[in-house]
Every structure is written in structure tokens, then in C-alpha cells.
Amino acid sequence: MYFQYSSKVEELQKELTAFMEEYIYPNEKVYEKQLNAEASRWETVPHVMEELKKKAREKGLWNLFLPDSELGAGLTNTEYAPLCEIMGRSLLAPEVFNCGAPDTGNMEVLVRYGTQQQKQKWLQPLLNGDIRSCFSMTEPDTASSDATNIATSIEKDGADYVINGRKWWSSGAGDPRCRISIVMGRSNPHAPKYEQQSMILVPLDTPGVIIERTLPVFGYDHAPHGHAEISFTNVRVPEENMIWGEGKGFAIAQGRLGPGRIHHCMRLIGAAERALEELCKRVQYREAFGKSLSQQGVIGEWIADSRIEIEQARLLTLKAAYMMDTAGNKAAKAEIAMIKVVAPSMALKVIDRAIQAFGAAGVSEDLPLAALWANARTLRIADGPDEVHRAQVAKLELKKHQINV
Ligand SMILES: Cc1cc2nc3c(=O)[nH]c(=O)nc-3n(C[C@H](O)[C@H](O)[C@H](O)COP(=O)(O)OP(=O)(O)OC[C@H]3O[C@@H](n4cnc5c(N)ncnc54)[C@H](O)[C@@H]3O)c2cc1C
Structure with missing residues (x-):
């Protein structure tokens, strides 16, 4: 096993992280403020979004999800995973890089199964971030x-x-x-x-x-x-x-849902990383009962468990991505189902600990934690509930060990 990211990926990680720090985190509140300043939160898009998209595109941080190099950045799933993770640290970020759901899944469908006419009419404006x-x-x-x-x-x-x-x-x-x-x-x-x-x-x-x-x-x-x-x-x-043709819905879903599901998992790891970072910073300066929170034994356990759980989830995500790259989305179905169960539950636990460490502030909208938690919770249902993915894993496992009865 080789755990080192390629120099291309490391470079993109650096660029993305710098972009997040310079443009994304400082604009999270700006985005909400602009949205709330409108007569309706539904009729216009905060202008900061289009400004950020323009900047991301200029820097080449655009359509990174698409393996097809003519249309996207030509990254494999394994290469995209650590980058998508960085975007998952903020609910604002995926759209800024034109890597947000459900557009990414829909673009993949059009790339794989669309006619020339469908691509021209719908794929191109989606790739441009115009619609x-x-x-x-x-x-x-x-x-x-x-x-x-x-x-x-x-x-x-x-x-x-x-x-x-x-x-x-x-x-x-x-x-x-x-x-x-x-x-x-x-x-x-x-x-x-x-x-x-x-x-x-x-x-x-x-x-x-x-x-x-x-x-x-x-x-x-x-x-x-x-x-x-x-x-x-x-x-x-x-x-x-x-x-593609009548009756192809399931065949397309197999192609669409694999990448879509794993992207959610990658982003959840980023959300958990951000929560853990916030937790670690907070507990070092906040004091209760005569010492900093970080010196309370239970908090050390939260930190350690969070780090362990994030690493486990990341490794399984990378394994799923590797299987998709080397054996195809269909052959990777067990790994995709497994990580789709593991990642949301892991993120929920880690974010919940961070919320707890912030006390009442943790459940407020002053911090991103509550919104990240709510988003992670939906992913135990969206793109298929946990139970369905577990049933899939069990089915494949039983098939491996069939006996004649
Ligand atoms: C925030 C969010 C965004 C979404 N976005 C989209 C979207 O863009 N497009 C879209 O089409 N859908 C979307 N969905 C819907 C989502 O994909 C469905 O909710 C999901 O597939 C479950 O379907 P259902 O709600 O009809 O639940 P049901 O099918 O009614 O299932 C209810 C519950 O039954 C249990 N269950 C089901 N099967 C089994 C089983 N085999 N074994 C044991 N228990 C089982 C599970 O606990 C499950 O949660 C979204 C959902 C959310 C919450």
C-alpha cells in the first residue's frame, strides 16, 4: 500500500486550503447576510457566490470531480477524494468549485449517457456553472x-x-x-x-x-x-x-449514485475534520472548574476517538475510490455501501462532540457546527438509508460464503 498523495494532488490540496482560508470561511457569514437582506431568500442568489465562482475558475479549481480530462480536471476518484474532503469543510464551498450535488451526479449522467444534443443543451451550461x-x-x-x-x-x-x-x-x-x-x-x-x-x-x-x-x-x-x-x-x-433509452433508469442510477455517494462521504470527512479542529482550539482556552477543558480527561477521549474514527472512515473512502478507479463503480458496490453507512455516523459523532465542547454556542448559528450536523444527519437517509446499504453489504457477504442447504 502506498499512502502518499501524488505531487499534483498535494499541490491542489495546498491551493484549495489557501482558497478556503482566504475566500470561503470569511464569506460564510457574508453569504447568509446577503441572503437575509433580500426580500425573499428564494428569488436571488447572494452575489458573493458568483464572485467566488469566478475566482475559483480563474485559479483552475473548477469541475475537479470529473475524471474526463477534456471536461474536468482529469483526476481519478482516489485523487479527487482528499480535495473533495477539503471542500466538505464548508457548506458553501462545493458550489464555488462547481463540485456541488446534485449537479455533479447529473453532469456525470450526461457525460456518460447523454446524446450530443443533450450535452450541448444541458451539460455545457452546467459545466460552466451558468445553470x-x-x-x-x-x-x-x-x-x-x-x-x-x-x-x-x-x-x-x-x-x-x-x-x-x-x-x-x-x-x-x-x-x-x-x-x-x-x-x-x-x-x-x-x-x-x-x-x-x-x-x-x-x-x-x-x-x-x-x-x-x-x-x-x-x-x-x-x-x-x-x-x-x-x-x-x-x-x-x-x-x-x-x-440513454426507455427502461435504463436503474442502469443509469448505478452509474450516477456511486460517485455521488462517495462524494458525500468525502465531504463528511472534511466536515468532521473542521469540527475536530474547532473542538481542539476551543478546549485549550476555555476553563471550567479550575482547569482548561482540554485537561478534563473525558475531552481527551473525545479528541482521540474523533481522530481514530476520522482516519478509519478516510481509509475506507479511499479504498472505495480505489476500487471505483481500478475495478469500476459496479465492482465497488460493497465498498461504496460500507462507506455510505460509516461516514455519516462518524461525522455525526465527531460534530456532536464539538457541539458539546462549545456548550450552548455549539447549537447556535454563530458556528457552523449545528448546520454541519443537520446536513450529516440527512445523509443517513439521502442517497439510500443506512439499512438498505447494510442489506446490500450482507447480501454480498452471504453470497461469498454460500452453503448448500
Ligand atoms: C436532505 C435530503 C435531500 C434529498 N435529496 C434528494 C434528491 O435530490 N433527489 C431525490 O430523488 N431524493 C432526494 N432525497 C430523498 C432520499 O433519497 C430518500 O428519502 C431516501 O431514498 C429514502 O426514501 P424514503 O424517504 O421514501 O424512505 P422509505 O423508503 O419510506 O424508507 C423509510 C425507512 O424505512 C427503513 N427501510 C427501508 N428499507 C429498508 C430495508 N431494506 N431494511 C430495513 N429498513 C429499511 C429505513 O429506516 C428508511 O429510512 C433527499 C432526502 C433528504 C433528507
Whole structure:
């Protein structure tokens, strides 16, 4: 095993860290202030965001997630992991580097499965950071952790498809720059179970698409990004909007969700690192009962456990990334499922200890900890709940040790 990052990655780590310190952390509060100064938190994007995007792009810190070197930075998953981790230290950062969800997953879909026309119309503006996108799979009325349940219909009608259904938790749909959704729905109800669903491109300004509301997460509205409930009523799009072909929804999901899931895990490690750093600084200057908090035995244990848990999660993330690079996303499914269980729980524990060490300040919005915790908690559900990933790991393990009964 070789644990050293390449010089290219080390250089990018340095540049990203410098950018975070100079531009991201000082602008977290500026972003919130600009958002709150608007009449509505949903209608405009704080101008500091576009300024930061411009700076990041000028410095070449742009589309780092895309392995395709003509379109992205040409980094492997293993190379991208430590960089994505740095971005995960702030909820503001991923978008600044055009590396935010769900756009990254949607761009990967278009790169892999899109037609030339789809790429020109939707991929290029996404790569440029000119528009944003959302992904609409989950439905309020179906248990969406099992995507075979997805009930939204996609019916062929002449040279069009007509979509009817209701989605929710379409992240990013609240953003005024969000123009397009990749919608998953049932196009072939009589086909075998895993060939019934398709993914289709639906511009959000198509008649019949209505954003009904956005859903807050533990009280955080995540404006202007948001998580939207969207109704689709007789929504008509041309047949060329179908991605790859009818019935390919599951096949695309396999390609899309692997990278998306591991990116979340990489960012969670960064969030945990930031929390641990804040904790360590705090406990050295804060005194209670005659000595600094760092001298209270239990706090030393929190610090040690946090460091141990972060390192474990990072190694598993890198193993998953390595498997994706060398054996492909499908072959890496056990590692992706494992890290998707490990990373959110690890981050929750580490961030929670930091919150505790800050006392009441820890749960306030003066610090980023509460928001980071809320975000990490959603990732035990979003992109598949823990239980489903554990079931996948168990299934693969049992397959390895099959006996005849
Ligand atoms: C902040 C956030 C952002 C999201 N963004 C998006 C998005 O952009 N696009 C999108 O389409 N969706 C998005 N989602 C939705 C998310 O992917 C789904 O919530 C998730 O897949 C679970 O589906 P469900 O909510 O229908 O839960 P259900 O399917 O109803 O499951 C409920 C619970 O049942 C249990 N369960 C399920 N299966 C099993 C099993 N096999 N064994 C044991 N227990 C089980 C689990 O505890 C699970 O949490 C987002 C969710 C959140 C919270």
C-alpha cells in the first residue's frame, strides 16, 4: 500500500486550503447576510457566490470531480477524494468549485449517457456553472428507498413523452438558476422489474411542472438551493429528452449514485475534520472548574476517538475510490455501501462532540457546527438509508460464503 498523495494532488490540496482560508470561511457569514437582506431568500442568489465562482475558475479549481480530462480536471476518484474532503469543510464551498450535488451526479449522467444534443443543451451550461439542476426520484407516496416502487408515469405519445406524478426532496430545485431536472419514472410497467424505470430530462419551465413547496431540514431551509416538492401534471417533453433509452433508469442510477455517494462521504470527512479542529482550539482556552477543558480527561477521549474514527472512515473512502478507479463503480458496490453507512455516523459523532465542547454556542448559528450536523444527519437517509446499504453489504457477504442447504 502506498499512502502518499501524488505531487499534483498535494499541490491542489495546498491551493484549495489557501482558497478556503482566504475566500470561503470569511464569506460564510457574508453569504447568509446577503441572503437575509433580500426580500425573499428564494428569488436571488447572494452575489458573493458568483464572485467566488469566478475566482475559483480563474485559479483552475473548477469541475475537479470529473475524471474526463477534456471536461474536468482529469483526476481519478482516489485523487479527487482528499480535495473533495477539503471542500466538505464548508457548506458553501462545493458550489464555488462547481463540485456541488446534485449537479455533479447529473453532469456525470450526461457525460456518460447523454446524446450530443443533450450535452450541448444541458451539460455545457452546467459545466460552466451558468445553470443548476436537480434530480427527481423520491416520491411522497412511495417507499423510495426501493426505487422499483417509483410510480410517476412516463408515457410515449407520438414524438413526445408525457409525465404525471409527484416528487419531493428534489434538492436544488428552489434555486432560481435551476433549469432542468432528471426525472425518474415508470415508462415500461410490463417489463422486468429493473427495466421498468427511465430517466428523462424535464426543463423546469415546462407547462405542468409546479414547485409546490420547499422542505426544510431540521429548520434549515437551505435557500436558495432548497429541497422541493414538485408536481408533474401532463408534462410533455420531446422524445429526444429520454436519457440513454426507455427502461435504463436503474442502469443509469448505478452509474450516477456511486460517485455521488462517495462524494458525500468525502465531504463528511472534511466536515468532521473542521469540527475536530474547532473542538481542539476551543478546549485549550476555555476553563471550567479550575482547569482548561482540554485537561478534563473525558475531552481527551473525545479528541482521540474523533481522530481514530476520522482516519478509519478516510481509509475506507479511499479504498472505495480505489476500487471505483481500478475495478469500476459496479465492482465497488460493497465498498461504496460500507462507506455510505460509516461516514455519516462518524461525522455525526465527531460534530456532536464539538457541539458539546462549545456548550450552548455549539447549537447556535454563530458556528457552523449545528448546520454541519443537520446536513450529516440527512445523509443517513439521502442517497439510500443506512439499512438498505447494510442489506446490500450482507447480501454480498452471504453470497461469498454460500452453503448448500
Ligand atoms: C436532505 C435530503 C435531500 C434529498 N435529496 C434528494 C434528491 O435530490 N433527489 C431525490 O430523488 N431524493 C432526494 N432525497 C430523498 C432520499 O433519497 C430518500 O428519502 C431516501 O431514498 C429514502 O426514501 P424514503 O424517504 O421514501 O424512505 P422509505 O423508503 O419510506 O424508507 C423509510 C425507512 O424505512 C427503513 N427501510 C427501508 N428499507 C429498508 C430495508 N431494506 N431494511 C430495513 N429498513 C429499511 C429505513 O429506516 C428508511 O429510512 C433527499 C432526502 C433528504 C433528507
